Amino acid sequence: xxxxxxxxxxxxxxxxxxxxxxxxxxxxxxxxxxxxxxxxxxxxxxxxxxxxxxxxxxxxxxxxxxxxxxxxxxxxxxxxxxxxxxxxxxxxxxxxxxxxxxxxxxxxxxxxxxxxxxxxxxxxxxxxxxxxxxxxxxxxxxxxxxxxxxxxxxxxxxxxxxxxxxxxxxxxxxxxxxxxxxxxxxxxxxxxxxxxxxxxxxxxxxxxxxxxxxxxxxxxxxxxxxxxxxxxxxxxxxxxxxxxxxxxxxxxxxxxxxxxxxxxxxxxxxxxxxxxxxxxxxxxxxxxxxxxxxxxxxxxxxxxxxxxxxxxxxxxxxxxxxxxxxxxxxxxxxxxxxxxxxxxxxxxxxxxxxxxxxxxxxxxxxxxxxxxxxxxxxxxxxxxxxxxxxxxxxxxxxxxxxxxxxxxxxxxxxxxxxxxxxxxxxxxxxxxxxxxxxxxxxxxxxxxxxxxx
Numbered sequence: 001x002x003x004x005x006x007x008x009x010x011x012x013x014x015x016x017x018x019x020x021x022x023x024x025x026x027x028x029x030x031x032x033x034x035x036x037x038x039x040x041x042x043x044x045x046x047x048x049x050x051x052x053x054x055x056x057x058x059x060x061x062x063x064x065x066x067x068x069x070x071x072x073x074x075x076x077x078x079x080x081x082x083x084x085x086x087x088x089x090x091x092x093x094x095x096x097x098x099x100x101x102x103x104x105x106x107x108x109x110x111x112x113x114x115x116x117x118x119x120x121x122x123x124x125x126x127x128x129x130x131x132x133x134x135x136x137x138x139x140x141x142x143x144x145x146x147x148x149x150x151x152x153x154x155x156x157x158x159x160x161x162x163x164x165x166x167x168x169x170x171x172x173x174x175x176x177x178x179x180x181x182x183x184x185x186x187x188x189x190x191x192x193x194x195x196x197x198x199x200x201x202x203x204x205x206x207x208x209x210x211x212x213x214x215x216x217x218x219x220x221x222x223x224x225x226x227x228x229x230x231x232x233x234x235x236x237x238x239x240x241x242x243x244x245x246x247x248x249x250x251x252x253x254x255x256x257x258x259x260x261x262x263x264x265x266x267x268x269x270x271x272x273x274x275x276x277x278x279x280x281x282x283x284x285x286x287x288x289x290x291x292x293x294x295x296x297x298x299x300x301x302x303x304x305x306x307x308x309x310x311x312x313x314x315x316x317x318x319x320x321x322x323x324x325x326x327x328x329x330x331x332x333x334x335x336x337x338x339x340x341x342x343x344x345x346x347x348x349x350x351x352x353x354x355x356x357x358x359x360x361x362x363x364x365x366x367x368x369x370x371x372x373x374x375x376x377x378x379x380x381x382x383x384x385x386x387x388x389x390x391x392x393x394x395x396x397x398x399x400x401x402x403x404x405x406x407x408x409x410x411x412x413x414x415x416x417x418x419x420x421x422x423x424x425x426x427x428x429x430x431x432x433x434x435x436x437x438x439x440x441x442x443x444x445x446x447x448x449x450x451x452x453x
Contacts (some may be wrong), residue, residue, distance in 0.1 A: 001023075001041065001423065002019055002039065003019050003022075003042075003043060003202055003387075004034065004037075004040035004041070004043070005044065005045060006038040006131065006162055006390075007046075007390070008030070008046045008047075009044045009046070009047050009404075010030060010376070010378065011214055011377075011378065015032040016193065017033050017034055017035075018030065018033075018034060019040065020046060020341075020377065020385070022420075023423075025382055025383055025423035026380065026382060026383065026423070027380065027382070028382050029136070030378075041343055041418070042412035043387035043397055043417060043418055044388065044390050044391065045387060045388050045389070045403060046385055046387050047270070047385070047386050047387070047404075048360075048363045048375055048376050048385065048386075049112035049113075049363075049374075049384040049386065049419060049420070050110065050112070050316070050386075051111065051113040051115065051317070051372060051374065052113065052115065052317050052318055053114075053116065053150070053286070053315040053365075053369040053374070054267050054288045054290055054317025054319050055106075055317055055319065055321060056097040056119070056127055056321070057098055057102040057116060057142070057321065058087060058090060058099070059319075059322075060105075060320075060322075061094075061446065062320070063320075063322045066082050067305070067380075074390075078212030080416035084169050084170025086453070087120055089449055090120065090134060090449075093134050094449060095138045096139075097114070097444075098330060098445060099138065099142035099440075100442070101142075101439070103143060103146040103148040103326065104146050104434070104438050106148065106318070106430055107432055108419070108427055108431065109325055109413070109416065110326045110386040110388075110419060111322070111326060112149055112385070112386065112420065112421040112422070113372055113384060113422075114143075114148055114150060114151070114327075115202075115265075115317065115370050116150060116152055116153060117155060117229060117378070118154055119154075119157050119206060120173050120174065121136075121154070121155075121184065122135075122151060123173070123313055123369070126172030128180075129428060132180070133187035133188050133191060133347070134185060136152060137186070138194075139152060140152070140191060140194060143195060145434060146426060146432065146438070149199070149370075149372060149374075150199045151200070151202055151203040151204070151369075151370035151371060151383065152188055152201050153173065153203065153229050153426045154181070154184050154188050154201070154204065155203065155207060156181045156205045156215065156219055157171070157176070157180075157201070158175060158176065158181075158207040158211055158212070158215060159172035159209070159210055159212065160208075160210075161241065162208065162242055163350070164212055178215050180303055181219065181320075182219070182223075183400050184225065185201065185203060187429075189201045198372065198421075198422040200227065201226065202226045202371065203227070204228070204264045205219060206228050206237070208230075208232070208246070208254070209238060210403075211252070211259065213246070213438075216260075225263075226263065226371060227264075227369060228263055228286065230254070230266060230267065230270060232251055232254065232267060232269050233250045233266075233268065233271045233272060234267075234271075234297075234299050235244045236300075245286075246348070249271075249272075251269060251272050251279075251280055252276050254266075255279050255280065256274075260280075261284050265286040266285055266286070266287055266288060268289075268290065268294065270299050271300060272303050277303045277306045277310070278306065281283035281306075281310035281311055281312030282310060285313075285367075286313045286314060286315055286365045286368055286369040287307060287314040287315075287365070288314075288315060288316075288330075288369060289314060289333055290317045290319035291316065291324070291329050291333040292318065292323045292328060292329055293318065295336065296320065296322050301336040301337060304339075305347075308347065308348070308361075309319055313361065313368060315362050315364075315368070316330070316333065317368030325374070327407055327409075327411050327415070330353075330358045330359065330407075330408035330409075331408055332353060334346060334409075336340055341342075353402070353404060353405055354405065354409075355401065355403075355405035355408035356401045356404045358404075358409060360376075360404075363376065383420050383421065383422060384424040385418075385420040386405075387416070387417045387419075388407060388411075388418075388420065392393060392411065394406055394412065394415075395407070395410075395411060396408045414430060417430055
């Protein structure tokens with residue numbers, strides 16, 4: 001396929017009147033000052049598409065259900081109790097329909113790929129399905145329908161707290177010991193053949209509170225390759241509990257007790273000291289930041305300036321999917337830093353465009369976290385591409401890097417015209433090609449869920 005664009009961002013260079021060619025999902029040609037032909041697909045501004053590195057797709061169906069104040073102080077932990085009660089009603093059909101909607105919305109927002117941090121494995125009460133990977137297979141079916149690039153991250157969740165309390169309530173649907181978890185990972189890898197070749201399987205020890213040091217060591221030894229994602233320091237109570245049990249704060253403990261490197265993504269690395277922040281940055285691991293969800297849950301802001309100063313890599317994810325809005329994730333990340341520091345233009349080292357710094361860092365970090373050869377428009381890279389319309393009123397006065405400032409800080413939803421996931425042209429004229437079928441099934445799913453709740 002050939003895409004002709006008025007402007008293309010290759011690396012950090014803007015090219016004019018450019019034709020990008022890709023075959024079997026791989027970019028094979030980039031020609032500047034080319035003439036458009038009738039066979040080309042014409043767009044205005046072509047950018048590398050981001051990967052959404054952290055999603056719990058089923059939580060999308062909860063959006064708006066938890067914004068009511070209860071007696072006492074609401075927190076992440078009270079939200080979690082509501083989430084557990086909600087997921088007790090989910091069937092495999094529900095999981096698939098919700099995931100398809102979420103993946104479609106991600107692509108329409110400009111994401112080409114997703115890291116699905118998938119921890120609902122079993123039936124209500126904890127009994128496994130006849131096929132251990134039944135619910136992972138439903139995620140695969142949603143990815144197949146939508147064409148999104150998928151890095152599937154089955155989660156190891158064994159305990160109800162850092163003292164290895166038994167699982168209870170909604171957590172029972174998550175639970176596996178190491179042996180059954182590794183069987184699940186193998187089943188996921190076997191079933192991956194039903195998806196395009198850019199799909200991946202990684203592992204996701206849920207957190208230091210939901211696994212144990214011994215279990216973590218076993219799982220890492222059994223899976224020496226591929227992405228490793230972990231929730232690490234989202235809440236102050238989590239930090240305090242881990243410190244009391246393991247004798248160190250969670251980021252410090254992990255860095256001292258595991259070979260944390262470029263294959264790792266530390267989700268919600270929110271509560272870190274400066275020394276932890278520097279050590280994490282120097283490890284090469286990606287910080288998985290979910291600014292909208294982290295604000296929604298009251299998690300707190302990331303230690304951005306210190307992390308960037310020491311070469312840290314980050315990407316963004318929509319996590320609870322209460323909102324799926326790429327530009328809003330970027331501005332929420334930057335604005336959280338501005339509010340804390342009472343300063344402007346924080347998430348950049350040196351001088352220049354903050355929008356460009358945010359966007360390109362997130363593109364590279366997200367691709368690394370999902371093990372995708374993407375994050376930039378270059379020969380040999382996956383054709384994870386997004387096109388935007390610079391004639392929109394919020395962008396029409398902007399040129400070059402200012403377009404990324406406008407995209408991150410001013411543009412509304414609907415600015416995306418096209419999205420390709422490894423060359424699959426899934427969003428055209430701003431809409432997913434299977435939008436109506438996905439929406440019909442989702443609405444039927446919600447109607448059924450409301451009868452059950």
